[in-house]
Amino acid sequence: MNQVMDFYWDVSVSVYDWIINNYDQAKAFQDQLDQSLITTAFEFCKSDNGLVTGSDITECSMKISNWADMDEHTQNQS
Numbered sequence: 701m702n703q704v705m706d707f708y709w710d711v712s713v714s715v716y717d718w719i720i721n722n723y724d725q726a727k728a729f730q731d732q733l734d735q736s737l738i739t740t741a742f743e744f745c746k747s748d749n750g751l752v753t754g755s756d757i758t759e760c761s762m763k764i765s766n767w768a769d770m771d772e773h774t775q776n777q778s
Contacts, residue, residue: 719726747756 747753
């Protein structure tokens with residue numbers, strides 16, 4: 701299981717790096733997405749003041765991982 705999680709983490713980092721290095725192209729792709737799905741995710745995670753902070757995302761991620769019944773190792777993957 702650790703190898704799978706490591707693989708997904710490495711892929712996530714590669715995607716992040718690509719977005720950073722190709723922001724304009726990534727933004728153009730993002731603009732083609734159904735924004736209602738993205739809005740739903742932010743609505744689920746936002747705080748009472750309507751903003752999403754790093755700690756809000758961390759808290760939301762824990763809610764999602766608990767809902768998905770992820771084991772503790774997977775929840776703490778970084």
